[in-house]
Amino acid sequence: xxxxxxSRRSFLKVSAATGGGLMLGLSWLTSCxxxxxxxxxxxxxxxxxxxxxxxxxxxxxNGVVTIxxxxxxxxxxxxxxxxxxVAEELDVDWKNVIxxxxxxxxxxxxxxxxxxxxxxxxxxxxLRKTGAMARYLLVAAAAQQLEVDASELRTExxxxxxxxxxxxxxxxxxxxxxxxxxxxxxxxxxxPADFKIIGHGKKNVDARxxxxxxxxxxxxxQREGMxxxxxxxxxxxxxxxxxxxxxxxxxxxxxxxxxxxDARPEGVEQQWSDVNAFPQLVAVVGNNTWRVLQAKKAxxxxxxxxxxxxxxxxxxxxxxxxxxxxxxxEARRDGDPEAAFASAATVVExxxxxxxxxxxxxxxxxxxxxxxxxxxxxxxPIQTPEFLRKTVSALLNMxxxxxxxxxxxxxxxxGRRLYGNFGVEAVLISKAAGGIPVKLxxxxxDDMTQGTYRPEYLVxxxxxxxxxxxxxxxxxxxTGANESPVFAxxxxxxxxxxxxxxxxxxxxxxSTGAWRAPRSNFIAGAEQAFLDEVAEAAGKDxxxxxxxxxxxxxxxxxxxxxxxxxxxxxxxxxxVRDKSxxxxxxxxxxxxxxxxxxxxxxQVLELEMKGSEPRVTEVHCAVDCGIVVNPEGALNQIQGGIxxxxxxxxxxxxxxxxxxxxxxxxxTYRLIxxxxxxxxxxxxxxxxxxxxxxxxxxxxxxxxxALANAIxxxxxxxxxxxxxxxxxxxxx
Amino acid sequence: MATYNLTxxxxxxxxxxxxxxxxLWVLRDELGLVGTKYGCGIGACGAxxxxxxxxxxxxxxxxxxxxxxxxxxxxxxxxxxxxxxxQLAWLEHDVPQCGYCQAGQMMSAASLLGNxxxxxxxxxxxxMSGNICRCGTYTRIHAAVKTAAKKMS
Ligand code: FES
Ligand code: FES
Numbered sequence: 006x007x008x009x010x011x012s013r014r015s016f017l018k019v020s021a022a023t024g025g026g027l028m029l030g031l032s033w034l035t036s037c038x039x040x041x042x043x044x045x046x047x048x049x050x051x052x053x054x055x056x057x058x059x060x061x062x063x064x065x066x067n068g069v070v071t072i073x074x075x076x077x078x079x080x081x082x083x084x085x086x087x088x089x090x091v092a093e094e095l096d097v098d099w100k101n102v103i104x105x106x107x108x109x110x111x112x113x114x115x116x117x118x119x120x121x122x123x124x125x126x127x128x129x130x131x132l133r134k135t136g137a138m139a140r141y142l143l144v145a146a147a148a149q150q151l152e153v154d155a156s157e158l159r160t161e162x163x164x165x166x167x168x169x170x171x172x173x174x175x176x177x178x179x180x181x182x183x184x185x186x187x188x189x190x191x192x193x194x195x196x197p198a199d200f201k202i203i204g205h206g207k208k209n210v211d212a213r214x215x216x217x218x219x220x221x222x223x224x225x226x227q228r229e230g231m232x233x234x235x236x237x238x239x240x241x242x243x244x245x246x247x248x249x250x251x252x253x254x255x256x257x258x259x260x261x262x263x264x265x266x267d268a269r270p271e272g273v274e275q276q277w278s279d280v281n282a283f284p285q286l287v288a289v290v291g292n293n294t295w296r297v298l299q300a301k302k303a304x305x306x307x308x309x310x311x312x313x314x315x316x317x318x319x320x321x322x323x324x325x326x327x328x329x330x331x332x333x334x335e336a337r338r339d340g341d342p343e344a345a346f347a348s349a350a351t352v353v354e355x356x357x358x359x360x361x362x363x364x365x366x367x368x369x370x371x372x373x374x375x376x377x378x379x380x381x382x383x384x385x386p387i388q389t390p391e392f393l394r395k396t397v398s399a400l401l402n403m404x405x406x407x408x409x410x411x412x413x414x415x416x417x418x419x420g421r422r423l424y425g426n427f428g429v430e431a432v433l434i435s436k437a438a439g440g441i442p443v444k445l446x447x448x449x450x451d452d453m454t455q456g457t458y459r460p461e462y463l464v465x466x467x468x469x470x471x472x473x474x475x476x477x478x479x480x481x482x483x484t485g486a487n488e489s490p491v492f493a494x495x496x497x498x499x500x501x502x503x504x505x506x507x508x509x510x511x512x513x514x515x516s517t518g519a520w521r522a523p524r525s526n527f528i529a530g531a532e533q534a535f536l537d538e539v540a541e542a543a544g545k546d547x548x549x550x551x552x553x554x555x556x557x558x559x560x561x562x563x564x565x566x567x568x569x570x571x572x573x574x575x576x577x578x579x580x581v582r583d584k585s586x587x588x589x590x591x592x593x594x595x596x597x598x599x600x601x602x603x604x605x606x607x608q609v610l611e612l613e614m615k616g617s618e619p620r621v622t623e624v625h626c627a628v629d630c631g632i633v634v635n636p637e638g639a640l641n642q643i644q645g646g647i648x649x650x651x652x653x654x655x656x657x658x659x660x661x662x663x664x665x666x667x668x669x670x671x672x673t674y675r676l677i678x679x680x681x682x683x684x685x686x687x688x689x690x691x692x693x694x695x696x697x698x699x700x701x702x703x704x705x706x707x708x709x710x711a712l713a714n715a716i717x718x719x720x721x722x723x724x725x726x727x728x729x730x731x732x733x734x735x736x737x
Numbered sequence: 738m739a740t741y742n743l744t745x746x747x748x749x750x751x752x753x754x755x756x757x758x759x760x761l762w763v764l765r766d767e768l769g770l771v772g773t774k775y776g777c778g779i780g781a782c783g784a785x786x787x788x789x790x791x792x793x794x795x796x797x798x799x800x801x802x803x804x805x806x807x808x809x810x811x812x813x814x815x816x817x818x819x820x821x822x823x824q825l826a827w828l829e830h831d832v833p834q835c836g837y838c839q840a841g842q843m844m845s846a847a848s849l850l851g852n853x854x855x856x857x858x859x860x861x862x863x864x865m866s867g868n869i870c871r872c873g874t875y876t877r878i879h880a881a882v883k884t885a886a887k888k889m890s
Contacts, residue, residue: 218815224774294766366871671781
């Protein structure tokens with residue numbers, strides 16, 4: 006189940022003043038506000054009194070500990086795994102831990118953002134320090150109380166022992182004294198060899214509430230006097246609002262108001278997260294979601310042209326023209342690629358494409374807002390609460406301190422909730438409707454047709470081989486809608502003497518943005534499918550071919566900017582080869598490896614053909630993400646990323662006709678379903694003691710390459726254009 | 738508008754609504770039972786699955802006007818203490834990622850096993866395929882249904 010690459014067992018000395026900027030605000034809190042919180046053990050007795058040790062921690066008089074989870078939870082499991090890190094250094098029994106979601110609080114927390122698989126990576130050291138700092142204070146308080154030196158004390162599972170006198174004190178007994186002590190400059194962190202919580206699977210802290218259907222999500226928010234709202238946005242990209250006649254809608258049952266909002270008025274500062282093609286919207290406000298959705302249909306709205314409407318055929322030809330004739334930005338050049346291609350014995354050239362993709366989180370976009378004269382309260386699913394607050398502050402001309410944002414558990418993110426236009430809209434609707442509490446709910450159609458889509462991409466690869474099948478030249482030229490998918494310094498850069506990477510992009514009025522593993526979600530599959538063909542042209546096993554390249558990168562890398570560790574990259578490939586029992590002549594298996602979000606993943610995928618459609622049966626997956634904080638959650642992420650990647654590569658696409666998305670709901674947009682998902686996924690983590698890196702994204706990109714390569718071996722057909730499965734009629 | 742009398746999770750409830758209002762929005766916005774989720778509104782995703790006399794139905798596609806006098810079970814009423822074999826199996830396999838689809842998944846699973854406790858792999862795959870999970874938890878869902886099946890048969 007694991008291999009040992011390196012071992013790094015040392016005490017880390019860290020300063021409280023660095024990294025993460027945690028503030029140890031020491032204050033009292035006497036009320037018990039945790040009855041709604043998440044207990045690992047439902048039988049857990051709640052304390053009568055809590056002491057707030059710092060912004061992350063409250064300790065009850067009975068030793069029960071509340072750990073705040075500052076980062077937004079989108080299903081990536083940080084609400085479980087981040088508190089595990091604090092609990093480890095604090096040295097408490099996980100059974101006595103309660104986890105509570107923190108709201109936006111920039112004074113006490115840093116980087117309250119979910120994106121780029123970075124929460125654990127950035128949180129690792131600050132969270133450890135937070136736990137260790139609190140433990141230090143508790144021990145110091147116990148030393149005072151027992152009148153011994155702190156060095157004579159040890160802790161275990163929330164109890165402080167003085168072995169010399171056979172006395173002990175629970176954390177709850179010394180917490181109030183600890184909270185009056187001054188935190189030290191430095192604390193000693195645990196030796197990872199002594200970890201009791203990190204590396205041991207813990208179940209999702211919200212699982213009990215989820216299985217009982219308790220309110221957790223933005224869509225579940227309910228408030229006294231709350232109204233519901235729905236938006237109407239232009240039916241096509243390139244259109245904007247001209248006029249609205251709401252007479253009929255207003256007369257419908259339960260309809261309270263119809264308002265027009267503008268999320269981008271002149272002169273108001275925008276954030277990077279304000280990506281939205283349709284700032285001007287009509288909103289219907291009423292006393293039931295269904296009623297406002299019905300009333301939308303009764304609005305008579307005129308739209309007018311804002312920019313030229315675009316269609317999928319036009320996008321494709323623009324990308325092709327650009328790829329053929331456009332002047333590219335040269336992102337990297339090594340050696341003399343032109344001369345090397347001219348002298349090559351064999352040149353392989355292939356192009357790959359993928360369409361726009363909506364995010365399709367199962368919970369559609371929504372937000373609760375209540376704006377009054379002097380304050381605004383926001384509750385909902387947002388990956389970037391800090392930026393949402395800045396935009397709302399600018400729009401309302403209200404200081405940020407007056408704006409309160411609470412993050413709910415999110416029914417998926419995948420990048421869509423980085424762009425908080427729905428939160429902004431809820432605020433503007435609440436205000437326009439007279440300062441009422443309102444919950445904005447997108448219909449699925451609104452959600453799918455008002456997206457920040459994964460851009461369409463097109464990339465061309467060329468590889469030159471010498472007489473012996475050695476790779477001597479490599480050229481990647483990529484283009485896409487609003488961005489190029491190429492990462493110039495990733496593999497195989499650094500493994501080949503003559504290398505050229507070029508970027509191009511077209512502009513589009515379709516709004517685009519980050520989608521689970523941005524750019525990697527396309528380029529990994531393209532590159533790994535291409536390398537499979539190059540290996541074949543070279544007459545080599547695809548794994549051996551890649552390992553030879555990594556050998557070059559290890560011993561004599563080309564250039565200095567290579568954005569990967571060849572040893573770890575080769576490590577996952579070797580691991581998956583061994584664990585899967587890879588055989589060059591396997592006829593239904595494909596292999597791929599990729600590095601993104603600081604983690605390395607290699608996969609061997611097996612499928613069978615059901616008619617013309619591939620059905621994946623088994624995936625072997627090797628992962629190097631450093632220390633695995635929560636193996637249970639980590640496995641879930643890996644499995645999910647694999648299934649998500651297979652599904653989108655096979656079926657996912659949104660196309661446009663005159664600016665209008667052709668797919669609007671799950672009757673025409675196909676997502677992978679239970680019977681189409683592999684039931685057998687074997688994950689193997691590399692155990693190397695390195696500080697942990699991202700997990701929410703890295704298993705998705707390579708699986709698309711492994712899938713393409715397996716399709717070739719099973720069917721004899723190379724696939725170059727996503728979605729790979731031929732479109733077919735959809736049934737509900 | 739008319740008054741409809743339903744039994745929801747064993748409790749008689751009466752609601753004032755238009756006859757074409759889907760049960761989903763009656764449950765969520767009129768009765769405050771938000772465990773049943775909205776995903777598509779057209780019967781294509783399964784997020785809104787409830788039981789009508791023990792059979793899984795898509796509540797987004799059931800007009801309340803057709804339900805007068807009917808007995809509905811939602812995720813909140815699947816068991817009193819969250820200990821239906823399906824719920825326990827979901828916990829044991831730590832199924833949820835974002836968790837949003839899972840109420841619908843569990844209601845589909847409970848209906849399947851209630852009516853066909855010995856369901857095999859193929860039956861499980863077929864009857865669970867009406868419920869979409871964007872997070873891709875299908876492998877765990879499948880394992881959890883099998884665990885629950887063992888307990889229920
Ligand atoms: S919301 Fe009812 S099936 Fe999707
Ligand atoms: S767990 Fe997220 S949609 Fe299923």
